[in-house]
Amino acid sequence: AEMTSESPWAFVLTATGSIWAAGVTLLLLARGRSSPHLRSATGCALTIWLYSLSMVGDSLFSCRLGNLSQVTQIFDYLSAVFCFASWVWMAVLVMTRISALEASMGQPLGLQEVRWVIVVTAVTAALCVIFVLYSWSLVFVPLPLIYMLASAYGVTSVLYLIFTGLVIRAFCIPLRLLKEMHTAGYISKETWAAAVSLGQLQIGGLLASTTTTVLSGGSIIFGSSLQFAKLDESGRDMFTFVDFPLWLDIIANSTCVLFLTGAVHMPNAVLGNALARQRNRAAMLGSSGSVLDRQWHEKVSELAERGFTLESLLSFYKRLGTDYMLHYKSDVHRTSDVVRQAIIPLSRPSGVAYAVTMMNGACSLPDAMVTHNWGNLFRDLVAGICADALGLSEYALVSELLDRDVVALESMLANSGKIQKTYWVCAFCIAQHSCICHSISARDVDPVHGMEPPTCDCGWPKCFNDTPEVDALGRSVHCELNKFDDMMGHIARIDDQIEQLIVVDSKFDLFTRAWCVAEVAEAFRIGIPQKMKIKCGQVLHAFEERLRLLKVQEMEASRPEDVAEILAKIPDKDALNAQLQTLIFDENTGLLAQWRILDSTEQLRHFGLLARFQWLRGQRYQIPFDKICCHGYTF
Template sequence: MGRLRQTAKDVAAYARQRKRKLMIAAAGYVLVVSIGLCFFNALFGGCYLAIWVYGVGRFVVKEESPWPWPCRFFVAVMILLSTVFVALMPWLFFGGEEGCREFDPAMPTRFGMRFEEFWIQTWIFSVVNAVLAVIAIWMSLADHPPSKYIRESIRCTISIFLAVLLKTAGVVFDACQGADLDNDGLRDYAYNNFPVPMMVSSYGTSAGMLSAVWCMQFVVDRLLALERSWGEPLPGTRSIIWLSRLMMIMLSVLAITYYYPIPTLIFSSIWALEIIVFTVLIWRAYSPPVRALRTAAGLNASDGVNAQLDKEVAFALKVIGRARAGTVVAGVSMSWHIITWGTMWVAVTKEFYDAYMYSAVADTFGNVFCVVILSAASLSLPSCLLCKSSKASTGEPRRGRNEHVTDRPAEVDQGAWDRKVAELASRRITLGQLLDFHARLGSDLMPHFDPRRSTTNDVVRHAVIPESRVGELGKSLAEVLPKKPRKHPKPPRMVTHHWANRFSDLVAVVVANGLGSKRWDSIAESLRNHDEKSLKEQLEDKVDLEYWLCAICINQHASICGNSMGVADTVTKEVLPSCNCSTPKFFNEHPGECELNKFDDMMAHLHRQYSGFLQVVAVDRDFNLFTRAWCVAELAEAHASNLEQHVVIHSPQVLEEHSGNLSHLKVQECNASRAADKEAILQKIGTEDDIEEFNQDLQQLLVGDGGLLAGWLDGQALLQEVGEIAARAKARMQKKEATKVAKDLHEAATAIDPMHTASF
């Protein structure tokens, strides 16, 4: 079975790699065809180039992290230089305004445009292009968390800038390259007679419309993220998806009917109507979460937790309001642009031509406004421009009161300690391996395993320890599992969890993190049904993501395997088994060899080694994680070290039930397996005043404004989090309604039977 699973994994990886290569090959083919077409038919060549830029930016390029600084700087410089170049084109090639006036400035085009109108449009489009250049440069230079959504938003903005840049160049050609080659008394448009202006104009028009479609697809992506976290279908989402696909079809139809005015008017009218319907449906789809949030906002908060929820509700309403505003602005400007495009070719007048040109400007700003408002919250000025220390930009820990302090005793050799830290940090398990291990539980491993009850502690004793024993000695399970070289390894992730949690829930948290989700309830259900195969298919290339879990990456044979301390199995109620291996045991009395006292140093080691290293916080259903001293210490240490932290919870309902305790969480009230461990943690924090300050920081870290339970990543994750807040608000209302009903029933029973003494 193991070989079959590995073979299936290899086949899936090969298929993904082959698909990737085919997409790159197709992109290369379309680029060659587009360039070739430019020499034979400049109109279609420009259109194909616009399609190529859209296709590559939307489907081929999939990077998540910000560009390296030299690349960002190069892009910003190219945007600036190209903007200046196009603005100076009249002086560089045509002799300035006087040179552009050499052809009869009073001769009108068939739309009634004369030189003066073209010259005014040249300045207007140059100003528009300069404004877009500033936005594109800012987005190109900005820092942001790893996110495909943000990266695509930046590519879309640059695509919009490029469309307007070439449209501006087209206006310059029309203003300065005057001619009347057919001698009909009407000024020719430059694209009618010269291939370069034709290609430039067709690219600008096509890319502008494609960018508008691209922008609307962002809106759909965000809405679907909200729907997933809301927990139930939003009204009209299926229709919205099909309408977004229909936009591409309508764009293709308009390209075909370019030379036929009446069909162009008909199809542009249909498309404009479709965009209006699309915008209305998007607005309507947001209504259920908005209603839940507004109702929750009207409830009077009686304690700090509800006050915190009310803050989150207000924030969620603001985010949805921005999303709605961006959709409406983009939808209205896009529909105006499309309808004036069709009307211009039938009603051949200066007024309709002006309406089309300025609607293109409005559409440009509408799309940029939508993209920026959906992603700007995740963008910040690059650290080098803010003159931050190099450590802030390279991922080095922050310094100050929470400065990382090693747990190494003074008498322990530094080299031996560091070697053990590096060895621990090198042990990892991939998502695929973790799912394969879980699939074996209940069959050839730990036959009595129950995904609804068996804890991580149970699995460690019954499965991890036996599987990691090699002869008379033992290793960590991560060392025993087969290793497969990876071509493009990604930074590992450390999981903070506690052993009393159900093991299946822990695996669900890790899978949810791999999928980019913030909740694990539905994934746990799939694991209970032993549907690991479908989860691996959903993960696709994420199955090779590496995680550090103490239960699997620490050598349990070098510490706890020989004594279960009388703890009983959760399912069988029998005492957990012990291991009789000959592996030497190392605890606090042997600090250099011990593997249980180096978490902070190992975290710092991985943080220095990998810029994308992060911490995954596995919040169990009962929130017991926050009652464990070591877990709380890891959370605080990771935050103090400037480490990115991803919190994964069961559901918003569970968060509503248990988050109240987090507002009063104190590290000195947390539990530890050994009293000495808790004492060591408190000593490391410092005096009583330091502990009190630590508690305040910890509470703020968890439930404060911008805390872990209200943190945001990018535009898509933001809407996903907003959906969870809305679902949580709905759960709060349902809880209050249930309480009110119970209270009413109690009062009614008391009124009927005065002797009724049941307390409410």
């Protein structure tokens, strides 16, 4: 005990640092793991904790056994290794965030340079660690080693500051663009405030972490050079100055891991979307003021204002099979069947879009535009929309509830506060009597009784892609079928919060339909946030292969002229194919990733709803528990 170099102070300091790091790790373990990024952050926090624990062990044993005992040296090595590992991990986490931002913005933010700087920094930092460990094994540190330590530390610090600068630049690029958007009045005050606080958090946190890391690195070097002071009674107090920065570094880094990785994917994706919208806005605004253009835009805004509430959709659904389309069977009838045999007959007297009738004329701009394929079961389309309102990512359970207990579902939706959310679905929002009501094809044969539905004899004038009047590009001005991309752009301009809801059928056929893919690609291009609902996650892997082979050239549509027109709008088809793959599969921003990544609050809500579903099912239908679990929810 004569050899004690560290005061009890040092022990208390490292112990509090360790408790803090333990708290952060436990909190992340309890909260996180829902996304790869949060799992990685948890690992990083754990490493910081282990680093602090080995420091505690180190100061404990150096008090009891002296600095040069073997046990103390083992802890020396452990703390060096964990310190280095946690530092590298922190950098990797920062780079993951930049790469997510880069992916969602679709433009480089200097990730490549950041990567190089961090690799070089890691090499010089490793040199530092080796020198430090060597000096710890010595009773007296020679002057040349002190010089080498100091210079390795100097180079590492400068490199690390460059890294920090590059990262700050990466976060500032989107912030600057957003500021321009804000000044031009394109984004709301709230969106801008959210972006600013996100940027402040990221940059401030990074600066705090860098400062304390550089300080603590310095103090380790300083302390190692002071190794000789351990033999001197007066040198002992010096170690308080060494331990304090180390303590600060542990606190700062673990706190940064906690706050900076919180739900980092989602804000980044939102920012990226806003920026993409900014980039494409200029293109959308460029229209001349001719009479035909004006008429075209009037039609676009007329179409856009046909959103209907979820409540009205449910009341339509409840009467299906009892008040109209009496033979409706939810597990065989597709959206196209319901259009032919319920929506078209019901809207025949007025000739207008059925949404207008459903809403008693009080249609509005939608909160979400729904992309779906007409071959999907109509029940599953409705279930996908309800799942969106309930915040669920799969809709199999909702489909079941639609079959068994619409009233229960309705009360859940009413409780969720989303029953007044408005949607835009082509089946309801396009006036079918202005286009397809009179033409029946073999695909429209009813799957239950095998007969073609009767053609409509309403006699309303029909208007297709090339029906006069046409604009300079030969596009029909009054046609309701050729304006979906303009309409999306129009709504996105008016409403910052508009989102696209993609209801994928159980066989993933949606991704082979030209219209659907065109809508998905267009929403992506103009930066509308996209949400995807699939029926059941368990079957996803079975269709993944098929999705990976998607080619826009092989898409289908019921009207060949649509395919031609959609393909004509795509100058570089291979690029779009590649983009589609990114859109679906990208690890951070892809539709499937979104589906897999849920933040913790969403997860809790999810669990709550599932519990409620299961309770309802068990209560009312006495379905055994293992059957209820069949949809394989993975969290």
